[in-house]
Amino acid sequence: EPSWSSRAATEAEAVAARSCSGHGSAFVDGILVDGKHVCECNACYRGPDCSEFVQGCAADAESGDPLFLEPYWRQHAASSAVVVAGWHRMSYQTDGDYFISIELERHIRKLHSHVGNAITDGRFIIFGAGSTQLINAAVHALSPNSTVSSPASVVASVPYYMVYRTQTEFFNSRAYEWKGVTSKWVDKLNSSAPNFIEFVTSPNNPDGRMQQPILPGSSVIYDHAYYWPHFSAIKAPADGDLMLFTISKLTGHAGSRFGWAIVKDEGVYKRMLTYLGINTMGVSRDTQLRSLKLLKAVLGEERGAAGSIFEFAFRTMRERWHKLNKLVSSSDRFSLQQTRPEYCNYFGKIRDPSPAYAWLKCEREEDKNCYAVLRAGGIISRSGYKFGADGRYTRLSLIRSQDDFDLLIRRMDALITKEKA
Numbered sequence: 332e333p334s335w336s337s338r339a340a341t342e343a344e345a346v347a348a349r350s351c352s353g354h355g356s357a358f359v360d361g362i363l364v365d366g367k368h369v370c371e372c373n374a375c376y377r378g379p380d381c382s383e384f385v386q387g388c389a390a391d392a393e394s395g396d397p398l399f400l401e402p403y404w405r406q407h408a409a410s411s412a413v414v415v416a417g418w419h420r421m422s423y424q425t426d427g428d429y430f431i432s433i434e435l436e437r438h439i440r441k442l443h444s445h446v447g448n449a450i451t452d453g454r455f456i457i458f459g460a461g462s463t464q465l466i467n468a469a470v471h472a473l474s475p476n477s478t479v480s481s482p483a484s485v486v487a488s489v490p491y492y493m494v495y496r497t498q499t500e501f502f503n504s505r506a507y508e509w510k511g512v513t514s515k516w517v518d519k520l521n522s523s524a525p526n527f528i529e530f531v532t533s534p535n536n537p538d539g540r541m542q543q544p545i546l547p548g549s550s551v552i553y554d555h556a557y558y559w560p561h562f563s564a565i566k567a568p569a570d571g572d573l574m575l576f577t578i579s580k581l582t583g584h585a586g587s588r589f590g591w592a593i594v595k596d597e598g599v600y601k602r603m604l605t606y607l608g609i610n611t612m613g614v615s616r617d618t619q620l621r622s623l624k625l626l627k628a629v630l631g632e633e634r635g636a637a638g639s640i641f642e643f644a645f646r647t648m649r650e651r652w653h654k655l656n657k658l659v660s661s662s663d664r665f666s667l668q669q670t671r672p673e674y675c676n677y678f679g680k681i682r683d684p685s686p687a688y689a690w691l692k693c694e695r696e697e698d699k700n701c702y703a704v705l706r707a708g709g710i711i712s713r714s715g716y717k718f719g720a721d722g723r724y725t726r727l728s729l730i731r732s733q734d735d736f737d738l739l740i741r742r743m744d745a746l747i748t749k750e751k752a
């Protein structure tokens with residue numbers, strides 16, 4: 332009698348065996364045509380096995396969809412797969428308090444200690460459905476009770492990740508309000524800014540800069556989504572009062588919707604827990620199971636070993652940055668953010684830049700809308716306007732699939748070559 336899990340394993344193996352020419356994937360929960368799971372193709376590929384390139388297709392460099400890590404997980408299939416029993420954690424309750432898995436929290440602390448990118452001792456950890464859910468949970472927790480106090484002012488430095496603004500405006504709470512660019516307030520305020528909540532993204536999305544708070548006395552939400560060896564030298568463990576991390580940019584599993592916050596103050600932590608309890612009663616237990624499996628795979632590898640996730644991710648991002656930088660440096664029409672090699676505690680050496688995004692500037696006077704210039708060249712980017720910046724800038728995502736990146740380079744090369752003709 333086959334074991335109860337063998338049917339699930341057989342089904343997963345059969346779907347994994349489906350060839351999509353390396354330009355797509357079939358999924359166990361994908362749709363079936365003639366009893367077979369269809370191939371879901373990467374952008375610009377089509378056909379039953381995704382083998383057909385769509386001529387003239389625009390390169391998609393718009394979102395930070397972290398598929399650059401998919402090849403790594405295909406190479407580590409056995410250590411990262413998990414079977415979910417039909418009776419797995421059916422209860423609302425988990426073994427830990429507040430809908431949090433004890434083992435997953437323990438592995439997160441172990442991971443930060445291994446990488447050396449954050450202090451977790453003496454801090455509280457809370458889970459969110461992506462760090463996206465924790466962004467507003469943190470704003471809520473840091474805002475004063477609106478019945479007794481004026482609303483908190485939420486600010487961020489340009490260029491900033493737009494969700495800080497779009498969420499704050501969307502929730503339209505009496506407890507807080509979006510007040511725009513941090514630097515605008517530095518001169519206006521007297522010595523301290525007790526009622527300000529400042530987002531500090533470090534490394535920054537879109538330009539990769541390491542950032543520090545600039546408003547004295549503000550409450551700070553440090554967003555360290557990209558503070559991993561993939562994208563940044565690890566210079567010291569982050570030690571902020573409230574820090575956000577996400578599995579999306581660590582393992583690439585944006586679809587699992589798992590992020591966490593590391594919080595120093597117990598009152599702030601409790602208010603975030605209340606938010607998560609009321610909002611969703613915690614993060615899916617299936618997602619917590621899978622996230623634990625992925626972190627165990629990551630922690631099972633030797634520091635910086637060839638083929639380990641941090642080595643694979645850094646090598647991939649460094650090569651992509653090097654290729655794009657070389658191309659753009661040959662043009663006087665475009666320029667990129669300044670980067671330089673830095674010493675990394677994780678790898679124990681000086682390492683080349685490997686940012687997740689290119690912050691591209693159109694240098695010609697007439698090119699006021701850089702997004703449009705690239706779009707005309709068959710490249711979909713994310714306009715600087717969306718980061719509160721000038722339209723002369725636009726962001727290129729470098730963390731997407733190899734197909735997306737290869738096409739981006741092809742289109743960028745053609746655009747630059749044409750400019751020289």
Ligand SMILES: C=C(NCc1c(COP(=O)(O)O)cnc(C)c1O)C(=O)O
Binds near residue numbers: 394396461536579
């Ligand atoms: C996907 C993109 N950003 C994800 C992101 C997030 C959201 O990550 P999730 O944990 O996947 O919800 C949070 N913080 C920063 C600074 C981010 O850049 C993007 O910018 O295209």
